[in-house]
Amino acid sequence: MFKNNVFNVSVDTKEWFKAAIIRAIKTMAQTAVSLIPAAMSITEVDWKVVIGSAALAGVVSLLTSVGGVPEVKGE
Numbered sequence: 001m002f003k004n005n006v007f008n009v010s011v012d013t014k015e016w017f018k019a020a021i022i023r024a025i026k027t028m029a030q031t032a033v034s035l036i037p038a039a040m041s042i043t044e045v046d047w048k049v050v051i052g053s054a055a056l057a058g059v060v061s062l063l064t065s066v067g068g069v070p071e072v073k074g075e
Helices: 013-038 047-065
Strands: none
Touching: 013 047
C-alpha cells in the first residue's frame, strides 16, 4: 500500500503530484456530476453545495493519495 507514496525516496515527486492532481480533479468532477441530478431543474441546483462537496472530495482524494498512487511506480 505504501510502496509508491510521496515520502518514498524512489518515487519522483513531480510525477506523484501530477498523478495525484489528476485523480483529485477526476474525483471532484464525479462528485459534482453526481449531485446535480438531485434537483428537479438546473435552476434549482444548490451550486454552493455542489462546489463545496466537490472541493471536499478533491481534498480527501489528495490526502488519500499520500498513501500511494498506483499510477506512479517507484524505482
